[in-house]
Amino acid sequence: MSDTPRRNPRMEWILRNRLHPEHEMLAAARNGPTRGPTGLLRKNPHAVGFIGPHGIRRIDRSAGLSGGASGSSSGGRGRSTGAKVELPLHRVDNPDFYVAVVVDLVAGRLSSHDRDILGQARLLVQGAEEQGAVVAVALGEAREANFELAGADRLVSLTELNGRPLSGYCPEHRLAVLEAVESQLAPRFWLFPDSIHGGADLGSRLSARLGERPAVHAWKVDAQQTVCRGGTQRTDWHRPTARVLLLAEECALPVDETRHEAKPIELDTLPDVSALIEDLGPVDVDPSKIALGEAEFILSAGNGIRDWDQFHAVATALGATEGASRVAVDDGHMPRGRQVGATGTWVTARVYVAVGISGAIQHLQGIGQCDKVIAINLDDSCDMIKRADLSVIGDSQAILGELLRLAAARQDNPDTASDDAATDMTEEARHVA
């Protein structure tokens, strides 16, 4: 018998005819890949979609976003099915050189500035002929810092040096760690975010120590040439790329198409430092003096607030800057300067507590940059609840009263305040019972 594939007109007819009693069986048998007469792999354009209840073919092109009949779509090849996409892993086994990135880790997270710098490091590695690796140097506690997705091939992570935690202001200790990295890995480039969160300070210290002349406020960098912004943003300096780079925000696009190893590197020798600068800790500042746009922690009030004295007392007890929605300001409960939202101030708070605010779109735009949003509201279907990371459904006055009590308990006895609250709660539960 010859190998020439032969057509079977009867089988094709049965496959075309959905009502034929043998159709189901033959269609199931032909589900695999089909080969054309020359042996080429053929795609069956008719095999998309499924037959709806009225016998009409339905094709779901929503890629699983509509949430409707996506589960029953069949054979949708080439379409993303809404599942979590696993990015390809970029592997570097034996790097010829390193590019070191010292990340800021504001509040333990990679900031967007940090991600931009890691993206720039990736570009510098890609531009070279040898194989290079990006080393992220993370000093201090990292929480929710996804170094794999941010583009770090290697990771030097230290939370303490000789028993002294690397939190607070300890530039001498941090510099000592960077010097240890320098002696062990000898990175080709040192990249720092030119930020007020400590990146610029540390980068300047390292370049003074290494005797390198850094490129500061650099915003356009390749392996040869760098463009830096001069004083008061009025000039551009074109110069050869320095070894230490202090990079401006948005200097490069963050890494988003690959996954990286973030393989930890242990430092061989940890230096011994005696620090001259002593950190005496943060000083309490009057939260009402901080501009709303740059406040870190905002307690914001809306239409749901009845007892304004209590609201002010809670803000004082928690040490939060006060904000308000447009309604609260229009009603005269708060000054116009405290209004949060598109028509007021665009806030950048790390933690934003919205009390009795349902979340108009202008308000949600204004809090777009906030990290953690906590909502206290009676209505569990409002837009603020959808935006919030933690939502509490209940009467705001009662919950604020409890918060006030908890804050007072913490101030009296900061260590055991939470334990006290827990025992109080069990007692109260007993009374209720």
Add this chain to the structure above:
Amino acid sequence: MWPDPDLKVASLVSNGQHPKSGRSRRASQDARAVELGLKMAGAASRVIHVGDGDREGGLDQYLGMGLPEITLLNADEQADAVPVLLEYLKGASFDIVLTGVHAEQGEASGMVPYLLAEQLGWPLVSHIADIRKVEGGRAEVLQALPRGQRRLLRVPLPFIATVDSAAADARQYAFGAARRGRLVDAITDAPVDQARQEWTCAPAKPRPKRLHVAKAKSAADRFKAATAKPQGQGGSVIREGTDQEKATAIMELLVSEGVVR
């Protein structure tokens, strides 16, 4: 407590430039450093400038703050200020040297205090807002942090500090005081900054705005990305429980975020 006549404070000042009009003026952060120096040591505080001594370039405005004199270390525009300052500071015996964070003209790398501190072996504190007190050879320094926060540091004398824009505003300058103030020259030989000669300087080009690119595969994905409302990934919602439990949950989050101490 202030002014303390025994304290030797020096401020390093540079010629400033208005960010919009480009007009010469005192540099805002340097003027704050001078103000802090005047507060701490009164008329005994020294002010040092490296340059060609053009009084119109902003020096008049520093003198107008009530300074009797400015020490002028002569150098031309191509000179490197660091070796000149280093030599001068080694000769004098200052307790505290104050500068701004960045210059307002030229490269504005902000490296001068770091290089001086490294080569003098002094500690450096960046972005200070105030110096609270000096006693027993140590100073308590208030450092300005982002978001209006402050931190207290203790530093042994002598040290260098860069003064942040969060420090107290510089006082108004007066024409008469500026006329009375003198520039005291010191003869120096300033080396030329060779590396800088090879760089080119151009008026700043506007930086391209970053576009938000939707990397969607299908038209439906792109539509969704363009029209979607900003929403979180669905946080936790607490409906049941007493008010106390709800308040405790909020408090725990606030404490874990570190905003409530």
